Amino acid sequence: MCSAAFAAAVAFGAVAGPALLFDLPKTPERLQPLAGPALAPVLFAARVVSVLLRFRTAGQPSQPGRTSPVS
Structure with a gap:
């Protein structure tokens, strides 16, 4: 929201x-x-909408240190 307010x-x-x-001239000044x-x-x-959409499509980061149940 800060970047949106700045923009x-x-x-x-x-x-x-x-x-x-x-x-x-009068017209532009008015x-x-x-x-x-x-x-x-x-x-x-x-x-705001563009940042929220980008955040939504970024996906979940990987979780290092987790092993799969089949290993």
Whole structure:
């Protein structure tokens, strides 16, 4: 979740930041601060889901030291 929060914060800053820092034309200056908060939760959710899916498909690690019952 920390990497998802970081990715969402970076995306928010990359999208909304220029409108807050620079003088832009009216349309981008009005839309970028709205697009940043809209993109951040989507990116957060996508990152959390991708990590959970990767964790689920990783499988169980082997258990060294165990012998099979037939040996």
